[in-house]
Amino acid sequence: MSGKIAIVGAGPSGCYLAQALLKKAPDLQVDLIDQLPVPYGLVRYGVAADHQGTKGVARQFARVFERQGARFFGNVSIGRDVTLEDLRAAYDAVVLAAGLSSDRKLGVPGDDLPGVFGAGRLTRALFEHPEAEDLPDLGAHPVIVGNGNVAIDLLRLLAKAPEELDGSDLGEGPSRWLAQSGIETITITGRSPAVRAKFDAVMVKELAKLSDVRIEVVDAGESDEPAEVKTVEALSAIHGHWTGARLITFRFGLTPKAIEGEGRAQTVRFDTETGEELIPCTSVLTAIGFEAAPGLPRDALISGATDAEAGRLAPGLFAAGWFRRGPRGTIPENRADAQALAAVILDDLSADPARVGGAVFDGLDQVVDYSGWCRIDAAETEAAPEGRCRSKLATRETMLGVAGARETTK
Amino acid sequence: MKITILYGTETGNAEMLAEDIQSEIEADHEVDLSNLEDFAPGDFDPECFYLLVCSTYGDGDLPASAQPFADAMEADKPDLSAIHFAIFGLGDSEYDETFNHGPKKLAELMIAHGAQQVGERVAHDASGSDMAEDLAFPWAEAVIADVSEKLGEAA
Numbered sequence: 008m009s010g011k012i013a014i015v016g017a018g019p020s021g022c023y024l025a026q027a028l029l030k031k032a033p034d035l036q037v038d039l040i041d042q043l044p045v046p047y048g049l050v051r052y053g054v055a056a057d058h059q060g061t062k063g064v065a066r067q068f069a070r071v072f073e074r075q076g077a078r079f080f081g082n083v084s085i086g087r088d089v090t091l092e093d094l095r096a097a098y099d100a101v102v103l104a105a106g107l108s109s110d111r112k113l114g115v116p117g118d119d120l121p122g123v124f125g126a127g128r129l130t131r132a133l134f135e136h137p138e139a140e141d142l143p144d145l146g147a148h149p150v151i152v153g154n155g156n157v158a159i160d161l162l163r164l165l166a167k168a169p170e171e172l173d174g175s176d177l178g179e180g181p182s183r184w185l186a187q188s189g190i191e192t193i194t195i196t197g198r199s200p201a202v203r204a205k206f207d208a209v210m211v212k213e214l215a216k217l218s219d220v221r222i223e224v225v226d227a228g229e230s231d232e233p234a235e236v237k238t239v240e241a242l243s244a245i246h247g248h249w250t251g252a253r254l255i256t257f258r259f260g261l262t263p264k265a266i267e268g269e270g271r272a273q274t275v276r277f278d279t280e281t282g283e284e285l286i287p288c289t290s291v292l293t294a295i296g297f298e299a300a301p302g303l304p305r306d307a308l309i310s311g312a313t314d315a316e317a318g319r320l321a322p323g324l325f326a327a328g329w330f331r332r333g334p335r336g337t338i339p340e341n342r343a344d345a346q347a348l349a350a351v352i353l354d355d356l357s358a359d360p361a362r363v364g365g366a367v368f369d370g371l372d373q374v375v376d377y378s379g380w381c382r383i384d385a386a387e388t389e390a391a392p393e394g395r396c397r398s399k400l401a402t403r404e405t406m407l408g409v410a411g412a413r414e415t416t417k
Numbered sequence: 418m419k420i421t422i423l424y425g426t427e428t429g430n431a432e433m434l435a436e437d438i439q440s441e442i443e444a445d446h447e448v449d450l451s452n453l454e455d456f457a458p459g460d461f462d463p464e465c466f467y468l469l470v471c472s473t474y475g476d477g478d479l480p481a482s483a484q485p486f487a488d489a490m491e492a493d494k495p496d497l498s499a500i501h502f503a504i505f506g507l508g509d510s511e512y513d514e515t516f517n518h519g520p521k522k523l524a525e526l527m528i529a530h531g532a533q534q535v536g537e538r539v540a541h542d543a544s545g546s547d548m549a550e551d552l553a554f555p556w557a558e559a560v561i562a563d564v565s566e567k568l569g570e571a572a
């Protein structure tokens with residue numbers, strides 16, 4: 008089967024989709040477009056720097072370009088550099104796999120006070136996303152609001168001693184920031200009781216390896232439900248873990264009601280089962296989900312979709328991954344999703360040879376192709392200092408400089 | 418030799434490795450490749466040597482694509498005493514307590530139904546510096562040599 012397919016977003020869902028499409032129909036032209044000069048989305052900028060094993064899926068994604076013939080068009084933002092209309096006219100099918108990168112806000116009074124930071128904003132800064140804001144001062148007593156895996160990632164990174172980051176790809180600036188954070192206590196709060204916390208038990212178990220903390224779990228609860236038992240066991244197992252002075256406290260059943268303070272977050276006011284509780288803090292880190300970034304009209308597209316469940320937005324227009332499903336699900340779910348969507352797309356596809364495909368990007372400046380990414384990758388790996396597996400290029404300019412460099416250093 | 422490679426995967430690494438092993442050995446052997454989720458216990462063929470490639474998920478659990486096979490084995494209780502297999506595992510030593518428990522469980526399941534394991538279970542570590550194929554190709558060569566000797570066949 009022939010045809011031209013554009014996938015907007017080269018994160019895991021885009022890459023798995025290209026993999027699945029080309030497995031089923033090797034003659035397709037599949038182009039992956041990303042606003043960043045580098046591929047792999049949250050595998051690079053979300054999956055924690057100290058979880059390198061999870062990033063191993065990038066080897067599969069490299070194959071999609073190296074062996075399956077997909078092309079990479081990096082540093083191209085759809086909606087800004089090329090309109091969605093023009094893209095749709097150029098390809099037989101367009102798939103939006105652009106993720107969801109804006110932090111969902113708490114939606115309570117004070118949630119925009121200085122000192123309140125979203126998990127996406129912080130992880131982007133920690134993992135040196137080129138559009139990240141600066142790493143802020145969190146003070147000695149940050150409070151994390153949220154009970155998903157991202158909240159645990161943040162907690163773990165903030166709690167780690169410098170040597171526990173050996174083997175990671177955490178950059179020099181962020182590493183220094185962590186080492187000098189001055190954090191004395193971290194309180195992590197969830198709305199639900201412990202048994203219904205969303206994080207995976209293994210994520211909690213991992214905290215038992217921290218070498219410089221003291222962990223207290225207030226009210227891990229009890230349950231007979233197999234799914235819940237694991238969480239309770241994991242929480243009970245880390246309760247009392249004591250290897251250092253930095254105090255980590257798990258609190259449950261706390262629904263944020265307001266963030267208060269003079270010119271800066273100083274207290275979180277919670278509703279509890281029995282009334283109200285105030286927790287003093289120096290900053291509030293929210294990890295309660297993500298929503299669409301401006302650029303693509305996601306809400307309108309999803310609400311007007313012909314069959315959002317199957318990924319069909321409109322004739323020749325599809326959605327995948329977090330962009331379709333919302334900010335839920337790990338990397339494997341995107342794989343399953345992509346395989347199902349590939350079948351839907353191939354079913355619908357009718358190829359028109361008159362479509363121009365990748366030529367739609369011809370007039371653009373500084374498009375990064377796959378070999379450009381390989382140069383960035385090689386430069387980053389070569390520059391890795393002692394104790395790190397990579398040293399990321401942190402700005403778009405340096406990336407573009409290296410990607411455009413003529414000599415192929417491999 | 419007739420060889421079937423069966424893989425159990427969650428994020429696709431085991432599938433990629435299984436395909437690599439297939440490419441590596443198919444010049445010398447008749448090789449089939451199948452996802453464990455598409456393979457039933459009744460499909461085992463004594464004429465064939467089975468190379469299992471399986472990762473680990475959750476808390477030392479089988480990966481999603483191996484789960485239906487494991488359930489079917491428990492339900493069907495096939496007699497696999499004429500079946501020879503070797504197994505290669507994928508895992509991550511960050512999960513130290515349950516490192517490579519998925520393939521360990523799969524091997525135990527095969528053995529519990531009488532199947533004969535050839536060679537040692539070799540484990541790849543996603544946090545280590547080795548490429549999976551650099552460990553898996555020599556492993557495949559060794560277990561194929563082993564089983565040829567055992568069955569008195571030319572490799």
Ligand SMILES: Cc1cc2nc3c(=O)[nH]c(=O)nc-3n(C[C@H](O)[C@H](O)[C@H](O)COP(=O)(O)OP(=O)(O)OC[C@H]3O[C@@H](n4cnc5c(N)ncnc54)[C@H](O)[C@@H]3O)c2cc1C
Nearest residue numbers: 016018019020041042048049053085105106328329337338
């Ligand atoms: C902090 C964090 C940690 C996580 N850790 C894990 C983990 O350890 N394990 C796990 O399994 N899952 C983890 N997840 C979940 C996992 O990252 C997601 O399931 C997955 O990344 C979703 O894939 P996606 O391709 O839909 O989106 P993304 O990975 O976000 O990819 C979207 C891509 O689209 C690009 N893009 C966006 N807009 C445009 C545009 N207009 N034009 C062109 N390109 C565009 C972006 O630059 C990006 O590269 C984590 C998530 C977060 C937020």
Ligand SMILES: Cc1cc2nc3c(=O)[nH]c(=O)nc-3n(C[C@H](O)[C@H](O)[C@H](O)COP(=O)(O)O)c2cc1C
Nearest residue numbers: 426427428429430431472473477508509512516517
């Ligand atoms: C959520 C999660 C849980 C994991 N649990 C384990 C584990 O308990 N033991 C282990 O050895 N590896 C574990 N791993 C590592 C995987 O087995 C490893 O990354 C492997 O390469 C994945 O292969 P696959 O893509 O074929 O599933 C885990 C990985 C993730 C992301």
